[in-house]
Amino acid sequence: MKQISCVIRPEKLDAVTEALNKEHVVGMTVSDVRGFGRQKGKVEHYRGDAYTIRFIQKVKIDIVVQDQDEEKVMTAISEAARTGNVGDGKIFITSVSNAMRIRTGEKGTSAL
Numbered sequence: 001m002k003q004i005s006c007v008i009r010p011e012k013l014d015a016v017t018e019a020l021n022k023e024h025v026v027g028m029t030v031s032d033v034r035g036f037g038r039q040k041g042k043v044e045h046y047r048g049d050a051y052t053i054r055f056i057q058k059v060k061i062d063i064v065v066q067d068q069d070e071e072k073v074m075t076a077i078s079e080a081a082r083t084g085n086v087g088d089g090k091i092f093i094t095s096v097s098n099a100m101r102i103r104t105g106e107k108g109t110s111a112l
């Protein structure tokens with residue numbers, strides 16, 4: 001199993017959720033997060049003073065999928081989340097060694 005974690009623009013959540021639904025993703029966790037990438041938070045000018053916004057509001061989505069679904073889910077997320085401007089976000093993949101559906105005790109991919 002693979003965990004696909006992506007950080008996206010909050011306004012892209014609906015489009016990404018719809019795209020994931022089309023790929024028959026059965027579950028996901030969504031969190032409100034703040035972060036920065038290469039630009040380290042954009043510099044803005046306010047009343048003549050330059051200041052740095054260190055953290056920008058983003059949405060994080062965590063999905064655990066079967067190994068064979070990794071590529072199609074990555075593609076679906078990236079196509080739905082892309083604007084072409086800086087700050088579109090990132091996708092990270094990690095291996096998941098096990099899972100359990102607590103209600104039934106099912107383990108592994110049966111728990112997804």
Ligand SMILES: Nc1ncnc2c1ncn2[C@@H]1O[C@H](COP(=O)(O)OP(=O)(O)OP(=O)(O)O)[C@@H](O)[C@H]1O
Pocket residue numbers: 007034035036037038039056058085086087088089090
């Ligand atoms: N290396 C990283 N580790 C953890 N989170 C990251 C990392 N890079 C980016 N993020 C998260 O993704 C969000 C969006 O990053 P962003 O899209 O700005 O990345 P970038 O590398 O600066 O690319 P771009 O140049 O397209 O803006 C950040 O606000 C942060 O929450």
Ligand SMILES: [Mg+2]
Pocket residue numbers: 036037038039040086087088
């Ligand atoms: Mg950036």
